[in-house]
Amino acid sequence: MTKTIKAVSFVPRFFGAFGQFFKYMGSGDYAARCQQVAAGDLLASEVEPKVITETIDVIREIEIAAPTLDTVNEDGAHQLLQLLQQEARFVDFLQESIGDYTDADVGAAARQIHAGCANVLKQYFTIDAVNSATENSRVEVHSDYDAKQIKLEGRVEGTGPYTGTLIHPGWKITDTRLPKVTNTDNLTILAPAEVEV
Structure with a gap:
């Protein structure tokens, strides 16, 4: 029996694209499977790995308050x-x-908004990678690492040092150049109402 696939409307596609973008950027394995689907080497139903339920003991949990x-x-x-x-x-x-x-229409607007937001970041902030190594390269994490700057994924055992694959370099602000606020009376007005007379 042939299964009918219903087309997805724009709004769910728009928000779904954001979710897939971050999933693609955050997981090298997921990105590789997506590329296999695009090349026709893998069925779309095989993109998500099969879930195998297994009870394991938690070696260590890291919680950041x-x-x-x-x-x-x-x-x-x-x-x-x-x-x-x-x-x-x-x-x-x-x-x-x-x-x-x-x-x-949305794509054209998004391009303009992207350029404007990028300009704000570039003009008022300096943003650098937390880890300057190439994504998907092997990196070493010292045992006294800062848990606010580095998030360990997977099964974490012992006290380190740890060796793993860098799946995202992270971002940090190294300089802020926002203008000094001298009058806070109108800061809640993000844009004035415009009236043509």
């Missing part, structure tokens, strides 16, 4: 949103329903 803040400084967040709105109309894009637009 979420930072606790006595006070929250909202000014910096408001300022960054203002800059993203000015350069890329970021808030406009997220506040508008895109369900009625064609893929081409």
